[in-house]
Amino acid sequence: MTSKQRVNGLSTDPASELQTLRKRLAEADAVLDAIRTGGIDALFVAGDRGGQVLELQGAEHDYRLLVEEMGEGAMTVTANGHLYFANRRLAAILGVPRDALTGSTLAEHIAPADRQAYQDWLQTGSPRPQRRMELDLLSAGGAKVPCHLSFTELPPAQKHGAFSVIVTDLSAHKSAEEAVRQSEHRLKTIVENLPIGVWFLDQQGQITYGNPTAAQIWGGKDFSRYSDRTGGSTGGSTGGDTGRNTGGSTGCGIAGSEPTLRELAVAPQQQAAVRAIRHGEMILNEELDILSLDGSRKTILSSAVPIHDREGEIVGAVVLNQDITDRKAAEEQIEQLAFFDALTQLPNRRLLIDRLGQVLAAIRRSAQHGAILFIDLDHFKDLNDSLGHDVGDQLLIQVAKRLSTCVRSRDTVARLGGDEFVVVLDGLSPEANRAAGQARSIAAKVQRTLAQPYELGTYIHHSTPSIGAALIDATEASVDELLKRADLAMYQAKEAGRNTLRFFDPEMQTAFDLRTRMEAQLREGLRAGQFVLHYQPQVDDAGQMIGAEALVRWAHPERGLLSPATFIHLAEESGLILQLGEWVLQAACAQLAAWSQHGSCDERTLAINISARQFREPHFVGMVRTALNRYGIRPHRLKLELTESLLLEDVEDTIHKMAALRELGLRFALDDFGTGYSSLSYLKRLPLDELKIDRSFVDEVTTDANDAAIVRAVLALAPQLGLPVIAEGVETDAQRRFLISNGCHGFQGYLFGRPGPADALNGDALNEHA
Numbered sequence: 040m041t042s043k044q045r046v047n048g049l050s051t052d053p054a055s056e057l058q059t060l061r062k063r064l065a066e067a068d069a070v071l072d073a074i075r076t077g078g079i080d081a082l083f084v085a086g087d088r089g090g091q092v093l094e095l096q097g098a099e100h101d102y103r104l105l106v107e108e109m110g111e112g113a114m115t116v117t118a119n120g121h122l123y124f125a126n127r128r129l130a131a132i133l134g135v136p137r138d139a140l141t142g143s144t145l146a147e148h149i150a151p152a153d154r155q156a157y158q159d160w161l162q163t164g165s166p167r168p169q170r171r172m173e174l175d176l177l178s179a180g181g182a183k184v185p186c187h188l189s190f191t192e193l194p195p196a197q198k199h200g201a202f203s204v205i206v207t208d209l210s211a212h213k214s215a216e217e218a219v220r221q222s223e224h225r226l227k228t229i230v231e232n233l234p235i236g237v238w239f240l241d242q243q244g245q246i247t248y249g250n251p252t253a254a255q256i257w258g259g260k261d262f263s264r265y266s267d268r269t270g271g272s273t274g275g276s277t278g279g280d281t282g283r284n285t286g287g288s289t290g291c292g293i294a295g296s297e298p299t300l301r302e303l304a305v306a307p308q309q310q311a312a313v314r315a316i317r318h319g320e321m322i323l324n325e326e327l328d329i330l331s332l333d334g335s336r337k338t339i340l341s342s343a344v345p346i347h348d349r350e351g352e353i354v355g356a357v358v359l360n361q362d363i364t365d366r367k368a369a370e371e372q373i374e375q376l377a378f379f380d381a382l383t384q385l386p387n388r389r390l391l392i393d394r395l396g397q398v399l400a401a402i403r404r405s406a407q408h409g410a411i412l413f414i415d416l417d418h419f420k421d422l423n424d425s426l427g428h429d430v431g432d433q434l435l436i437q438v439a440k441r442l443s444t445c446v447r448s449r450d451t452v453a454r455l456g457g458d459e460f461v462v463v464l465d466g467l468s469p470e471a472n473r474a475a476g477q478a479r480s481i482a483a484k485v486q487r488t489l490a491q492p493y494e495l496g497t498y499i500h501h502s503t504p505s506i507g508a509a510l511i512d513a514t515e516a517s518v519d520e521l522l523k524r525a526d527l528a529m530y531q532a533k534e535a536g537r538n539t540l541r542f543f544d545p546e547m548q549t550a551f552d553l554r555t556r557m558e559a560q561l562r563e564g565l566r567a568g569q570f571v572l573h574y575q576p577q578v579d580d581a582g583q584m585i586g587a588e589a590l591v592r593w594a595h596p597e598r599g600l601l602s603p604a605t606f607i608h609l610a611e612e613s614g615l616i617l618q619l620g621e622w623v624l625q626a627a628c629a630q631l632a633a634w635s636q637h638g639s640c641d642e643r644t645l646a647i648n649i650s651a652r653q654f655r656e657p658h659f660v661g662m663v664r665t666a667l668n669r670y671g672i673r674p675h676r677l678k679l680e681l682t683e684s685l686l687l688e689d690v691e692d693t694i695h696k697m698a699a700l701r702e703l704g705l706r707f708a709l710d711d712f713g714t715g716y717s718s719l720s721y722l723k724r725l726p727l728d729e730l731k732i733d734r735s736f737v738d739e740v741t742t743d744a745n746d747a748a749i750v751r752a753v754l755a756l757a758p759q760l761g762l763p764v765i766a767e768g769v770e771t772d773a774q775r776r777f778l779i780s781n782g783c784h785g786f787q788g789y790l791f792g793r794p795g796p797a798d799a800l801n802g803d804a805l806n807e808h809a
């Protein structure tokens with residue numbers, strides 16, 4: 040900007056002269072100020088012979104430019120606090136035009152709360168000391184602008200007591216600082232509240248920070264105290280290993296010279312932090328068992344990451360600890376439940392199969408032998424039934440303990456369920472005979488040990504085991520097959536009179552293979568609908584058909600029509616009888632429904648055989664009810680044939696189920712009567728409708744006096760029990776006549792008709808023998 044001012048000559052009037060002088064002095068002052076502040080580039084000095092223009096140049100001009108262009112605000116202030124110069128930057132900071140700043144007081148630009156500090160300095164007598172202050176200035180809109188102000192008194196030659204102020208706007212700096220502060224706060228809040236223990240360690244391994252979770256994990260309230268007294272370094276040993284992978288992996292493990300800390304520690308090379316600091320290793324999720332300061336044992340996951348400075352030097356480490364004690368306990372509990380029997384704590388079937396797999400693999404490598412002992416307690420069921428399951432459980436627990444004492448710790452003792460136990464022996468002789476001898480002597484020991492009396496509460500119990508043994512060799516037999524072999528041998532032991540040992544042999548193997556094949560075929564047969572029902576008539580003494588017995592047949596695709604004698608036993612053992620029995624029930628109901636369509640057959644009853652396993656099924660009653668409803672059968676037309684042994688198996692269950700079925704309207708026949716040991720008083724408790732004299736008595740009833748006597752006795756007794764009798768297996772007319780003469784009115788046998796398809800039931804044929 041260019042402006043020119045003129046200095047005029049003086050007037051001669053003293054009063055006006057004084058006034059003019061004053062005015063001129065004020066103007067001069069203003070000019071000088073203008074020169075100082077850069078408002079003037081050139082000066083016209085008037086003289087007698089005109090005037091002269093003086094250009095303002097040089098250092099002062101440079102300084103002025105410098106002050107104008109500088110990035111800081113700058114002002115000069117009179118001794119009493121009025122601004123007489125402000126640079127562009129200051130005007131921008133305050134948002135006030137420069138002209139408006141000149142003449143204003145500095146105090147009015149300072150926020151009220153900060154004014155006093157400035158006032159105090161202002162009132163210090165001249166020369167004032169240089170002073171720096173952080174104050175909030177006020178912008179034109181009244182907003183606070185955080186600034187740094189540097190006050191410097193100007194040399195007295197310039198203006199007495201005047202001072203300059205350099206103003207730095209701290210807004211950006213402050214908000215950056217605030218952002219950093221907030222970020223730090225956020226981070227700290229996160230770290231303090233993390234459910235993971237976090238440690239910071241310096242290069243000496245001293246703890247510089249530990250969050251509350253870290254303290255909690257290690258049972259210390261304030262871990263920082265350990266860092267004060269350690270004097271320890273990463274190189275220092277901190278104690279020995281206290282157990283399985285036991286160790287301190289945190290800073291306290293490194294830094295501690297405290298006895299308690301020594302207890303926590305393990306060999307330094309095991310400590311994650313030490314390895315991170317010493318070797319720059321990054322360690323992730325090492326599982327460690329620790330002893331924390333409060334004495335509790337914990338399992339933690341420990342990770343450590345080295346911290347580097349800008350030059351890449353390791354200056355410490357950050358360690359993370361996660362307490363997984365509860366998780367481990369839960370995992371162990373799950374494993375316990377999944378792999379161990381809850382009653383005896385022995386390995387269960389699943390774990391046994393796994394161990395057996397390992398033993399088999401080892402045997403294939405080593406050419407040694409192993410053996411499986413399949414142990415079943417004799418008459419265990421009787422104990423359970425008579426004294427209750429609690430007492431039975433006590434026996435099983437004691438058996439489990441005794442078994443474990445009979446074998447080496449490397450052998451496996453498992454409980455399969457019920458009263459079945461399995462012992463797996465490995466490391467037996469490579470020579471088969473010797474290995475069998477070894478297995479035999481261990482089995483004998485088991486037998487002796489289990490035969491000792493048991494104290495079951497106040498009761499002394501005697502129990503014996505039946506043991507099946509199978510050698511494990513390097514052949515291709517699978518784990519399942521090996522188990523089945525031992526199982527089979529155990530059944531042989533049972534059949535041999537119990538309390539004995541039987542070895543699986545090759546003949547058994549052939550039978551076993553056959554059985555396995557048959558079982559698979561049976562399963563397939565059921566799936567493919569290969570079963571049919573044949574019907575054998577039951578007649579009265581006039582030869583009139585009163586009903587029939589349904590007898591299942593297997594239409595085997597290769598072997599033709601098979602008698603149930605060849606497969607019922609296997610179906611029962613394999614459990615397939617449940618499926619087969621249900622099919623028979625449905626097919627019989629369907630047949631009864633079909634007969635209902637023909638008025639003459641409408642009153643026929645149909646007897647079906649029920650196996651014990653089927654009858655014991657919890658859903659048996661419901662299954663029968665469903666079948667009756669499905670085919671709309673009048674229940675009294677269906678007769679269930681139950682054997683004596685079935686009825687005696689679990690008396691209470693039998694009575695309960697029979698009563699439920701009787702309520703539905705079903706009828707019952709006692710099959711094979713005379714072959715068992717039924718007590719008559721007991722039979723009276725059962726809701727029976729009919730006795731079937733077993734075919735074995737009928738067979739020789741005319742030739743064998745004993746059989747004749749038995750049959751007579753049964754026929755004499757039955758009316759007293761209120762039960763009609765059917766004699767089965769009647770093949771000759773002589774047999775029929777004997778039976779009729781002794782009061783029998785129901786017959787079944789080849790004499791009246793062989794079992795055959797439904798449409799072969801022929802009333803005329805029956806009448807021949809009437």
Ligand SMILES: Nc1nc2c(ncn2[C@@H]2O[C@H](COP(=O)(O)O[C@H]3[C@@H](O)[C@H](n4cnc5c(=O)[nH]c(N)nc54)O[C@@H]3COP(=O)(O)O)[C@@H](O)[C@H]2O)c(=O)[nH]1
Pocket residue numbers: 575588589590591602603604607620623647648649650710711734767768769770787788789790794
């Ligand atoms: N759980 C189930 N068991 C069933 C079922 N079907 C049959 N069976 C049982 O299988 C066993 C053998 O039955 P099967 O070969 O059919 O033999 C029966 C008759 O054919 C035979 N019988 C009948 N009359 C005579 C005769 O005059 N002589 C002679 N030698 N045999 C004859 O007797 C068998 C009937 O026995 P029973 O059941 O005891 O009345 C057999 O035990 C059947 O029970 C089934 O579906 N489920």
